[in-house]
Amino acid sequence: MKGLSRRDFLKLCAGSAAAVSLSELLLPHLLEAAPASGNPPALWIQGASCTGCSVSLLDSEQPAIATILTDVISLKFHPNISGASGYLATKVINDTAAAGGFYLVVEGSVPTGANGMYCTVGETENGQTITFVDRLADLGSKAAAVLAVGTCASFGGIPAATYGGNPTTHGGPTGCMGVLEFFKQKGITTPVINVPGCPPHPDWMVGSLAHVLLYKTLPPMDQYHRPTMFYGRILHDNCQRRQYFDNSQFAKMFSEPYCLLELGCKGPFAACDSYKRQWNGVSSCILANGPCYACTDMNFPDGSSPIYQRYPDVKLPDIDASADAVGVTLGAAVVLGMAAHLVGNAVNGRLGHKEE
Amino acid sequence: MATKVVVDPITRIEGHLSIECDVDGGKVIDARTTGTLFRGWELILQGHDPRDAQDYVQRICSVCPVTHGAAAAFALDDAFGLTGQIPENGRIVRNLILGANLLHSHILHFYHLAALDYVTAPNLPPLVPQYAGDYRLPAAVNAAAVQHYLQALEIRKLAHTMLAVWGGRIPGQRGIVPGGSPANVDTEKIVQSKFLLAQVTDFIDNVYIPDVLAVAGAYKDWAAIGVGCKNLMTYGGFPMDNNGWNGKRFYSNGVYINGQAGALDPTQIGEDVQYSWYKDGIPKGPYQSVITPEPYKAAGYTWLKSPRYDGNVVEVGPLAKLWINNNATLKSILPGEAAFSVIGRHAARAVDCSNVAHAMADWLMQLTPGGPTCVPNEVPQHAEGMGINDAERGALGHWIVIDNWKIQIYNAIVPTTWNASPRDDNGQPGPMEQALVGTPVADVNNPIELVRVVRSFDPCLACAIHLITPDRKVRKFRVY
Numbered sequence: 069m070k071g072l073s074r075r076d077f078l079k080l081c082a083g084s085a086a087a088v089s090l091s092e093l094l095l096p097h098l099l100e101a102a103p104a105s106g107n108p109p110a111l112w113i114q115g116a117s118c119t120g121c122s123v124s125l126l127d128s129e130q131p132a133i134a135t136i137l138t139d140v141i142s143l144k145f146h147p148n149i150s151g152a153s154g155y156l157a158t159k160v161i162n163d164t165a166a167a168g169g170f171y172l173v174v175e176g177s178v179p180t181g182a183n184g185m186y187c188t189v190g191e192t193e194n195g196q197t198i199t200f201v202d203r204l205a206d207l208g209s210k211a212a213a214v215l216a217v218g219t220c221a222s223f224g225g226i227p228a229a230t231y232g233g234n235p236t237t238h239g240g241p242t243g244c245m246g247v248l249e250f251f252k253q254k255g256i257t258t259p260v261i262n263v264p265g266c267p268p269h270p271d272w273m274v275g276s277l278a279h280v281l282l283y284k285t286l287p288p289m290d291q292y293h294r295p296t297m298f299y300g301r302i303l304h305d306n307c308q309r310r311q312y313f314d315n316s317q318f319a320k321m322f323s324e325p326y327c328l329l330e331l332g333c334k335g336p337f338a339a340c341d342s343y344k345r346q347w348n349g350v351s352s353c354i355l356a357n358g359p360c361y362a363c364t365d366m367n368f369p370d371g372s373s374p375i376y377q378r379y380p381d382v383k384l385p386d387i388d389a390s391a392d393a394v395g396v397t398l399g400a401a402v403v404l405g406m407a408a409h410l411v412g413n414a415v416n417g418r419l420g421h422k423e424e
Numbered sequence: 425m426a427t428k429v430v431v432d433p434i435t436r437i438e439g440h441l442s443i444e445c446d447v448d449g450g451k452v453i454d455a456r457t458t459g460t461l462f463r464g465w466e467l468i469l470q471g472h473d474p475r476d477a478q479d480y481v482q483r484i485c486s487v488c489p490v491t492h493g494a495a496a497a498f499a500l501d502d503a504f505g506l507t508g509q510i511p512e513n514g515r516i517v518r519n520l521i522l523g524a525n526l527l528h529s530h531i532l533h534f535y536h537l538a539a540l541d542y543v544t545a546p547n548l549p550p551l552v553p554q555y556a557g558d559y560r561l562p563a564a565v566n567a568a569a570v571q572h573y574l575q576a577l578e579i580r581k582l583a584h585t586m587l588a589v590w591g592g593r594i595p596g597q598r599g600i601v602p603g604g605s606p607a608n609v610d611t612e613k614i615v616q617s618k619f620l621l622a623q624v625t626d627f628i629d630n631v632y633i634p635d636v637l638a639v640a641g642a643y644k645d646w647a648a649i650g651v652g653c654k655n656l657m658t659y660g661g662f663p664m665d666n667n668g669w670n671g672k673r674f675y676s677n678g679v680y681i682n683g684q685a686g687a688l689d690p691t692q693i694g695e696d697v698q699y700s701w702y703k704d705g706i707p708k709g710p711y712q713s714v715i716t717p718e719p720y721k722a723a724g725y726t727w728l729k730s731p732r733y734d735g736n737v738v739e740v741g742p743l744a745k746l747w748i749n750n751n752a753t754l755k756s757i758l759p760g761e762a763a764f765s766v767i768g769r770h771a772a773r774a775v776d777c778s779n780v781a782h783a784m785a786d787w788l789m790q791l792t793p794g795g796p797t798c799v800p801n802e803v804p805q806h807a808e809g810m811g812i813n814d815a816e817r818g819a820l821g822h823w824i825v826i827d828n829w830k831i832q833i834y835n836a837i838v839p840t841t842w843n844a845s846p847r848d849d850n851g852q853p854g855p856m857e858q859a860l861v862g863t864p865v866a867d868v869n870n871p872i873e874l875v876r877v878v879r880s881f882d883p884c885l886a887c888a889i890h891l892i893t894p895d896r897k898v899r900k901f902r903v904y
């Protein structure tokens with residue numbers, strides 16, 4: 069690909085700062101790379117979703133979503149935008165799938181319980197109910213690649229949360245799971261990129277899609293299939309309020325400018341770059357005095373609840389088993405880094421070193 | 425013989441919905457609405473720290489996440505005994521966040537969800553294909569509407585930017601908590617908001633309202649189609665004081681039953697389940713209602729319950745809110761009872777949007793920079809709380825029962841459950857079902873008229889069917 073090397077692309081995504089819109093930076097390159105044969109087709113489907121990822125994408129900065137739809141991809145179906153309803157809509161999906169070579173965007177959790185009857189998405193020409201799981205299996209196996217947007221499609225999210233205080237109820241009342249787990253069960257090998265967040269920042273969605281369109285390959289991802297250009301760093305290590313944490317100054321009221329740990333902040337295990345990537349162009353959870361609840365995490369929301377209570381102390385693996393649980397979340401390298409912080413904090417009353 | 429017409433899926437709404445209508449002699453003679461997604465939200469909340477609710481419930485629906493977050497916060501204020509203590513700044517910031525999302529939601533509904541029922545789309549997927557039908561706008565008006573579709577995408581984004589100034593981000597805003605708002609009030613935020621609000625207000629008054637009037641002019645007969653039950657209910661909206669649900673609000677609460685206006689009494693709210701796939705004989709009240717699914721119940725045809733007010737079918741939404749508040753603008757655009765219609769619902773939404781935008785400009789100036797926004801709170805061991813407020817789509821109520829510092833029962837009765845409800849225990853069809861009856865259908869293969877009626881309600885199915893259950897019957901009738 070001319071113009072922008074992959075290396076530069078990754079840097080651009082990881083480094084794009086608050087004031088500059090990522091999609092604005094990427095658009096010229098996407099236009100330049102647009103194939104003569106027309107924009108690549110894409111389908112957007114929703115399972116157990118709240119439409120939050122779609123609404124978040126609508127809020128992408130300049131160039132707006134309209135430009136992406138007209139100049140970058142050819143979105144054949146989207147449940148909230150499509151002109152067509154009923155079988156007319158179902159036919160569009162079938163025709164696009166039959167032509168092949170399309171990208172599939174999945175929003176929402178995959179409810180596998182009751183043979184998929186918890187979520188149905190239309191009817192066939194002769195009146196058979198189509199379940200979301202059947203549609204996902206069909207389209208998923210035919211797609212060139214799948215973008216699982218949001219924590220629901222990535223890991224199950226809130227619909228897959230345990231309930232009734234019973235930890236054995238994982239999958240929620242409807243047997244929900246993420247796309248990748250569903251694909252594994254079905255033996256579907258189509259590549260999946262997870263773009264978690266509840267909802268994800270529009271840049272995370274646009275950037276991940278752009279990488280695939282530009283380089284026809286997957287971006288570098290962590291073990292949870294999250295592109296490291298967006299999810300490679302821990303919020304807490306880069307937080308605007310880190311100085312207060314280091315100095316053990318903790319907010320007791322939302323309005324105080326100090327570290328939000330005591331009010332429930334889960335930043336210490338949140339893979340999120342909101343410390344520099346502003347939301348809606350102006351703010352972020354922490355900037356708005358909202359303790360992070362680690363909405364990009366594979367264990368969200370169970371791992372983040374209670375949202376407004378301090379996360380239990382994390383110690384080194386050989387001191388306390390709770391660090392193992394966190395290790396599952398973070399991967400070893402980060403855990404060591406974080407555990408070192410927190411042990412430092414425990415020993416000295418304050419933290420020693422900073423990442424990056 | 426009647427033809428069964430099924431539209432599944434209905435797109436350009438929030439969530440998963442299908443309808444079945446019996447059409448005879450070119451008109452709908454009977455209608456049933458069915459929702460098709462169950463997530464089990466209220467079950468998931470059981471056993472949680474009550475304060476988790478305000479963030480979890482925002483994911484019931486992310487087109488109207490703020491109203492769910494606010495209803496939860498109002499219910500928690502009530503349960504925690506904080507209702508009288510919310511600082512003025514906190515009350516106002518909550519209203520600004522609620523208002524900003526209302527502006528986004530109404531603009532999104534008219535242009536991006538509903539407009540393609542009236543406007544011929546440019547040849548650009550996924551806007552095409554669309555149903556064949558009587559798209560009547562003159563070419564120049566149609567072309568302008570397409571431009572406004574694009575402009576509206578940007579304008580609703582500005583409303584969200586303003587929301588994020590106070591709430592950090594949207595969807596998933598952080599600006600409403602029990603006790604007030606975590607946001608700090610400063611002059612920069614006020615000025616930034618005024619600037620954004622002015623642009624949105626200008627669009628509403630000079631583009632959105634004229635476009636609704638243009639559609640109303642070209643589709644005059646639609647001011648008599650989709651009439652519905654003509655009984656209305658609103659919880660009102662935007663607290664103007666600290667007295668809870670029955671204090672002074674920018675929009676007052678109230679009911680309108682059989683042509684008579686009356687005061688709202690929340691204890692009259694109950695839910696029927698005779699035609700829903702739940703076991704009969706459960707308590708009807710929202711503090712007690714705990715359902716048992718019965719998927720093969722012979723009389724059932726939907727997973728929605730059937731909420732009723734003192735036994736009456738009531739429609740909720742901007743039309744109900746403005747009608748009960750005697751809105752002069754709405755009544756001058758649509759005199760007599762013409763507001764009870766497809767056009768009436770769109771017009772009410774547009775007038776509501778303008779009202780709220782102008783009021784927000786005043787609210788911004790009532791903020792006190794540097795003043796407190798929030799009072800601290802503690803979760804009680806045992807408590808009950810109710811939070812009722814009109815969401816973008818109508819009356820939204822959350823009820824919480826706290827036991828041993830945890831959520832024991834959580835119940836949300838949302839606007840679309842009222843509007844898309846099935847028949848109740850007395851056999852009365854729900855508001856949307858009633859509104860569909862009598863609708864002309866020119867071509868059963870292109871039932872554009874049916875989706876016009878359905879979309880005029882701005883249904884939000886992720887909200888309505890947060891608590892339906894499995895094993896939905898496989899339907900066996902013919903689909904066109």
Ligand code: SF4
Nearest residue numbers: 304307327328333335
């Ligand atoms: S605990 Fe939260 S607020 Fe405190 S420094 Fe870490 S991420 Fe920032």
Ligand code: SF4
Nearest residue numbers: 340353360361362363
């Ligand atoms: S700061 Fe935390 S809660 Fe906010 S977007 Fe990032 S991971 Fe999610």
